[in-house]
Amino acid sequence: MITHPVPAIRTYVLVWVGLIVLLLLTLGSAFIPLGWGNAAINLAIAVAKSLLVIFFYMHLRSAHYVLRIAATAGFFWLAILLGLSLTDFVTRY
Protein backbone atom coordinates (compact mmCIF):
# COMPACT_ATOMS: atom_id res chain seq x y z
CA MET A 1 0.00 0.00 0.00
CA ILE A 2 1.32 3.44 -0.94
CA THR A 3 1.32 6.11 1.75
CA HIS A 4 0.70 9.66 0.62
CA PRO A 5 1.91 12.82 2.33
CA VAL A 6 -1.28 14.80 2.97
CA PRO A 7 -1.71 18.22 4.61
CA ALA A 8 -3.09 18.25 8.17
CA ILE A 9 -6.83 18.77 8.70
CA ARG A 10 -5.85 21.98 10.51
CA THR A 11 -4.47 23.40 7.25
CA TYR A 12 -7.74 22.76 5.42
CA VAL A 13 -9.82 24.25 8.24
CA LEU A 14 -7.56 27.33 8.50
CA VAL A 15 -7.93 27.92 4.75
CA TRP A 16 -11.71 27.69 5.19
CA VAL A 17 -11.55 30.26 8.03
CA GLY A 18 -9.52 32.50 5.70
CA LEU A 19 -12.12 32.11 2.95
CA ILE A 20 -14.99 33.03 5.27
CA VAL A 21 -13.08 36.04 6.65
CA LEU A 22 -12.45 37.22 3.08
CA LEU A 23 -16.15 36.74 2.29
CA LEU A 24 -17.11 38.94 5.27
CA LEU A 25 -14.49 41.52 4.25
CA THR A 26 -15.78 41.75 0.68
CA LEU A 27 -19.37 41.97 1.96
CA GLY A 28 -18.49 44.65 4.52
CA SER A 29 -16.39 46.69 2.10
CA ALA A 30 -19.34 46.91 -0.29
CA PHE A 31 -21.11 49.20 2.22
CA ILE A 32 -18.24 51.70 2.38
CA PRO A 33 -18.47 54.22 -0.48
CA LEU A 34 -15.08 54.12 -2.25
CA GLY A 35 -16.11 54.69 -5.87
CA TRP A 36 -14.05 52.52 -8.19
CA GLY A 37 -12.17 51.30 -5.09
CA ASN A 38 -15.13 49.02 -4.25
CA ALA A 39 -14.77 47.12 -7.50
CA ALA A 40 -10.99 46.91 -7.04
CA ILE A 41 -11.34 45.52 -3.48
CA ASN A 42 -14.04 43.04 -4.54
CA LEU A 43 -11.90 41.79 -7.40
CA ALA A 44 -8.73 41.58 -5.30
CA ILE A 45 -10.56 39.58 -2.63
CA ALA A 46 -12.07 37.24 -5.24
CA VAL A 47 -8.58 36.61 -6.63
CA ALA A 48 -7.23 36.00 -3.10
CA LYS A 49 -10.02 33.51 -2.37
CA SER A 50 -9.41 31.73 -5.66
CA LEU A 51 -5.68 31.45 -4.97
CA LEU A 52 -6.41 29.91 -1.55
CA VAL A 53 -8.69 27.33 -3.17
CA ILE A 54 -6.27 26.64 -6.04
CA PHE A 55 -3.13 26.31 -3.91
CA PHE A 56 -4.54 24.43 -0.93
CA TYR A 57 -7.76 22.64 -1.95
CA MET A 58 -6.65 21.89 -5.53
CA HIS A 59 -3.12 21.14 -4.27
CA LEU A 60 -1.25 23.25 -6.81
CA ARG A 61 1.10 24.30 -4.00
CA SER A 62 2.67 20.85 -4.05
CA ALA A 63 1.86 19.93 -7.65
CA HIS A 64 4.25 19.02 -10.46
CA TYR A 65 5.20 22.04 -12.57
CA VAL A 66 3.45 20.54 -15.63
CA LEU A 67 0.15 20.83 -13.75
CA ARG A 68 0.93 24.41 -12.76
CA ILE A 69 1.61 25.29 -16.39
CA ALA A 70 -1.67 23.68 -17.49
CA ALA A 71 -3.55 25.59 -14.78
CA THR A 72 -1.85 28.88 -15.66
CA ALA A 73 -2.53 28.32 -19.37
CA GLY A 74 -6.29 28.44 -18.79
CA PHE A 75 -6.11 31.80 -17.03
CA PHE A 76 -3.49 33.09 -19.48
CA TRP A 77 -5.78 32.49 -22.46
CA LEU A 78 -8.69 33.96 -20.54
CA ALA A 79 -6.60 37.12 -20.05
CA ILE A 80 -6.02 37.24 -23.83
CA LEU A 81 -9.74 36.71 -24.47
CA LEU A 82 -10.64 39.50 -22.04
CA GLY A 83 -7.81 41.86 -23.06
CA LEU A 84 -8.27 41.68 -26.81
CA SER A 85 -12.07 41.85 -26.55
CA LEU A 86 -11.86 44.98 -24.41
CA THR A 87 -9.51 46.74 -26.84
CA ASP A 88 -12.57 46.75 -29.09
CA PHE A 89 -15.32 47.41 -26.54
CA VAL A 90 -13.46 50.13 -24.63
CA THR A 91 -12.41 52.13 -27.68
CA ARG A 92 -15.39 51.74 -29.98
CA TYR A 93 -17.78 54.30 -28.47
Add this chain to the structure above:
Amino acid sequence: MTEAVVVDRQFDDPLQQRKASDLGMWVFLATEILFLGAMFVAYTASRIHHPEAFAIASRLTNLTLGSINTGVLLTSSLMMALSVRSTKLGLRTASIVFLLATAVLGLAFLGIKFTEYYLDWRDHLVPVIDFAHRGPHAGEIETFFYLYFFMTGVHSIHLFIGIVMVLVLAWMAWRRHYSPDYFTPVELGGLYWHLVDIVWIFLYPLLYLVSRT
Protein backbone atom coordinates in the same frame (compact mmCIF):
# COMPACT_ATOMS: atom_id res chain seq x y z
CA MET B 1 -8.50 -5.48 1.30
CA THR B 2 -7.82 -3.47 -1.83
CA GLU B 3 -8.23 -4.35 -5.46
CA ALA B 4 -5.08 -4.54 -7.56
CA VAL B 5 -4.54 -1.30 -9.41
CA VAL B 6 -5.17 -1.71 -13.11
CA VAL B 7 -2.49 0.05 -15.16
CA ASP B 8 -3.41 0.65 -18.78
CA ARG B 9 -0.81 -0.63 -21.22
CA GLN B 10 0.37 2.84 -22.33
CA PHE B 11 1.59 3.62 -18.79
CA ASP B 12 4.71 2.35 -17.01
CA ASP B 13 3.24 2.33 -13.51
CA PRO B 14 0.28 3.60 -11.42
CA LEU B 15 2.08 6.85 -10.58
CA GLN B 16 2.57 7.79 -14.24
CA GLN B 17 -1.04 6.88 -14.90
CA ARG B 18 -2.21 9.12 -12.08
CA LYS B 19 -0.06 12.03 -13.24
CA ALA B 20 -1.50 11.69 -16.75
CA SER B 21 -5.04 11.77 -15.30
CA ASP B 22 -4.23 14.89 -13.29
CA LEU B 23 -2.84 16.64 -16.35
CA GLY B 24 -5.86 15.61 -18.44
CA MET B 25 -8.18 17.03 -15.78
CA TRP B 26 -6.32 20.34 -15.63
CA VAL B 27 -6.49 20.62 -19.43
CA PHE B 28 -10.25 20.02 -19.19
CA LEU B 29 -10.48 22.67 -16.45
CA ALA B 30 -8.61 25.11 -18.71
CA THR B 31 -11.30 24.60 -21.38
CA GLU B 32 -13.93 25.20 -18.68
CA ILE B 33 -12.20 28.44 -17.67
CA LEU B 34 -12.38 29.66 -21.26
CA PHE B 35 -15.95 28.45 -21.78
CA LEU B 36 -17.17 30.18 -18.61
CA GLY B 37 -14.76 33.08 -19.19
CA ALA B 38 -16.71 34.15 -22.27
CA MET B 39 -19.65 35.01 -20.00
CA PHE B 40 -17.38 37.13 -17.82
CA VAL B 41 -16.11 38.98 -20.90
CA ALA B 42 -19.71 39.71 -21.94
CA TYR B 43 -20.42 40.94 -18.42
CA THR B 44 -17.33 43.18 -18.33
CA ALA B 45 -18.09 44.75 -21.72
CA SER B 46 -21.70 45.48 -20.67
CA ARG B 47 -20.74 46.86 -17.27
CA ILE B 48 -18.10 49.21 -18.73
CA HIS B 49 -20.75 50.76 -20.95
CA HIS B 50 -23.59 50.87 -18.42
CA PRO B 51 -22.04 51.40 -14.96
CA GLU B 52 -25.09 53.24 -13.50
CA ALA B 53 -27.56 50.63 -14.71
CA PHE B 54 -25.42 47.80 -13.32
CA ALA B 55 -25.23 49.60 -9.96
CA ILE B 56 -29.04 49.91 -9.80
CA ALA B 57 -29.60 46.35 -11.03
CA SER B 58 -27.14 44.88 -8.54
CA ARG B 59 -29.13 46.45 -5.69
CA LEU B 60 -32.17 44.48 -6.88
CA THR B 61 -30.44 41.14 -6.26
CA ASN B 62 -30.93 39.38 -2.92
CA LEU B 63 -27.75 40.12 -0.98
CA THR B 64 -28.65 38.02 2.08
CA LEU B 65 -29.33 34.82 0.14
CA GLY B 66 -26.36 35.42 -2.17
CA SER B 67 -23.97 35.87 0.75
CA ILE B 68 -25.29 32.83 2.63
CA ASN B 69 -24.93 30.78 -0.56
CA THR B 70 -21.30 31.88 -0.92
CA GLY B 71 -20.62 30.61 2.61
CA VAL B 72 -22.45 27.34 1.86
CA LEU B 73 -20.36 26.74 -1.26
CA LEU B 74 -17.05 27.61 0.42
CA THR B 75 -17.91 25.13 3.19
CA SER B 76 -18.77 22.45 0.62
CA SER B 77 -15.29 22.91 -0.83
CA LEU B 78 -13.80 22.25 2.62
CA MET B 79 -15.84 19.02 2.84
CA MET B 80 -14.69 17.96 -0.62
CA ALA B 81 -11.03 18.64 0.20
CA LEU B 82 -11.34 16.65 3.44
CA SER B 83 -12.92 13.77 1.53
CA VAL B 84 -10.00 13.63 -0.92
CA ARG B 85 -7.62 13.67 2.04
CA SER B 86 -9.50 10.84 3.79
CA THR B 87 -9.54 8.74 0.62
CA LYS B 88 -5.76 9.12 0.21
CA LEU B 89 -5.31 7.93 3.80
CA GLY B 90 -7.65 4.98 3.30
CA LEU B 91 -10.25 6.32 5.77
CA ARG B 92 -13.25 4.98 3.86
CA THR B 93 -16.05 5.94 6.28
CA ALA B 94 -14.76 9.49 6.74
CA SER B 95 -14.40 9.83 2.98
CA ILE B 96 -18.04 8.79 2.41
CA VAL B 97 -19.33 11.09 5.17
CA PHE B 98 -17.43 14.08 3.72
CA LEU B 99 -18.66 13.28 0.19
CA LEU B 100 -22.26 13.15 1.42
CA ALA B 101 -21.75 16.43 3.31
CA THR B 102 -20.44 17.97 0.08
CA ALA B 103 -23.53 16.80 -1.81
CA VAL B 104 -25.91 18.04 0.91
CA LEU B 105 -24.28 21.50 0.90
CA GLY B 106 -24.41 21.52 -2.92
CA LEU B 107 -28.14 20.73 -2.77
CA ALA B 108 -28.62 23.44 -0.12
CA PHE B 109 -26.95 25.90 -2.49
CA LEU B 110 -29.30 24.96 -5.32
CA GLY B 111 -32.29 25.16 -2.97
CA ILE B 112 -31.34 28.69 -1.89
CA LYS B 113 -30.56 29.65 -5.50
CA PHE B 114 -33.96 28.52 -6.74
CA THR B 115 -35.67 30.29 -3.82
CA GLU B 116 -33.88 33.39 -5.08
CA TYR B 117 -35.07 32.75 -8.65
CA TYR B 118 -38.61 32.50 -7.29
CA LEU B 119 -38.24 35.85 -5.48
CA ASP B 120 -36.78 37.42 -8.65
CA TRP B 121 -39.75 36.13 -10.60
CA ARG B 122 -42.16 37.49 -7.97
CA ASP B 123 -40.42 40.88 -8.26
CA HIS B 124 -40.85 40.83 -12.08
CA LEU B 125 -37.11 40.71 -12.77
CA VAL B 126 -37.06 37.86 -15.29
CA PRO B 127 -36.18 39.14 -18.78
CA VAL B 128 -38.48 38.09 -21.66
CA ILE B 129 -40.91 36.18 -19.39
CA ASP B 130 -41.83 38.91 -16.91
CA PHE B 131 -39.68 41.99 -16.70
CA ALA B 132 -41.59 45.00 -15.40
CA HIS B 133 -38.82 47.34 -14.24
CA ARG B 134 -39.38 50.88 -15.50
CA GLY B 135 -37.14 53.92 -15.37
CA PRO B 136 -34.31 55.64 -17.20
CA HIS B 137 -32.07 52.53 -17.39
CA ALA B 138 -34.72 49.82 -17.78
CA GLY B 139 -33.17 48.32 -20.93
CA GLU B 140 -29.67 48.11 -19.48
CA ILE B 141 -31.01 46.72 -16.19
CA GLU B 142 -32.69 44.01 -18.22
CA THR B 143 -29.30 43.28 -19.82
CA PHE B 144 -27.86 42.81 -16.33
CA PHE B 145 -30.58 40.32 -15.49
CA TYR B 146 -30.02 38.44 -18.75
CA LEU B 147 -26.41 38.01 -17.63
CA TYR B 148 -27.48 37.23 -14.05
CA PHE B 149 -29.78 34.39 -15.07
CA PHE B 150 -27.42 33.06 -17.74
CA MET B 151 -24.31 33.09 -15.55
CA THR B 152 -25.93 31.72 -12.39
CA GLY B 153 -27.90 29.25 -14.54
CA VAL B 154 -24.78 27.84 -16.21
CA HIS B 155 -23.14 27.73 -12.79
CA SER B 156 -26.12 25.85 -11.31
CA ILE B 157 -25.98 23.29 -14.13
CA HIS B 158 -22.31 22.73 -13.37
CA LEU B 159 -23.09 22.37 -9.69
CA PHE B 160 -25.89 19.90 -10.40
CA ILE B 161 -23.47 17.77 -12.46
CA GLY B 162 -21.04 18.06 -9.53
CA ILE B 163 -23.64 16.83 -7.03
CA VAL B 164 -24.49 13.78 -9.17
CA MET B 165 -20.76 13.11 -9.55
CA VAL B 166 -20.13 13.37 -5.79
CA LEU B 167 -23.02 10.98 -5.05
CA VAL B 168 -21.62 8.46 -7.56
CA LEU B 169 -18.20 8.83 -5.90
CA ALA B 170 -19.79 8.17 -2.48
CA TRP B 171 -21.51 5.07 -3.87
CA MET B 172 -18.25 3.81 -5.42
CA ALA B 173 -16.41 4.50 -2.16
CA TRP B 174 -19.09 2.51 -0.33
CA ARG B 175 -18.42 -0.34 -2.81
CA ARG B 176 -14.71 -0.15 -1.82
CA HIS B 177 -13.50 0.99 -5.24
CA TYR B 178 -10.99 3.46 -3.78
CA SER B 179 -7.92 2.94 -1.65
CA PRO B 180 -4.59 4.70 -0.98
CA ASP B 181 -3.42 2.87 -4.14
CA TYR B 182 -6.23 4.16 -6.31
CA PHE B 183 -8.17 7.37 -5.64
CA THR B 184 -7.96 9.20 -9.00
CA PRO B 185 -11.75 9.69 -9.51
CA VAL B 186 -12.16 11.28 -6.07
CA GLU B 187 -9.18 13.56 -6.62
CA LEU B 188 -10.34 14.67 -10.09
CA GLY B 189 -13.92 15.07 -8.84
CA GLY B 190 -12.55 17.36 -6.15
CA LEU B 191 -10.76 19.50 -8.76
CA TYR B 192 -14.04 19.91 -10.67
CA TRP B 193 -15.95 20.82 -7.51
CA HIS B 194 -13.37 23.44 -6.53
CA LEU B 195 -13.39 25.02 -9.99
CA VAL B 196 -17.18 25.41 -9.83
CA ASP B 197 -16.65 27.02 -6.42
CA ILE B 198 -14.11 29.47 -7.90
CA VAL B 199 -16.61 30.48 -10.61
CA TRP B 200 -19.06 31.43 -7.85
CA ILE B 201 -16.31 33.28 -5.93
CA PHE B 202 -16.22 35.67 -8.91
CA LEU B 203 -19.95 35.68 -9.64
CA TYR B 204 -20.76 36.78 -6.08
CA PRO B 205 -19.07 40.24 -6.12
CA LEU B 206 -19.87 40.85 -9.80
CA LEU B 207 -23.61 40.25 -9.42
CA TYR B 208 -24.40 41.13 -5.80
CA LEU B 209 -21.85 43.76 -4.74
CA VAL B 210 -21.61 46.21 -7.67
CA SER B 211 -23.00 49.05 -5.59
CA ARG B 212 -24.49 48.79 -2.12
CA THR B 213 -23.75 52.26 -0.78
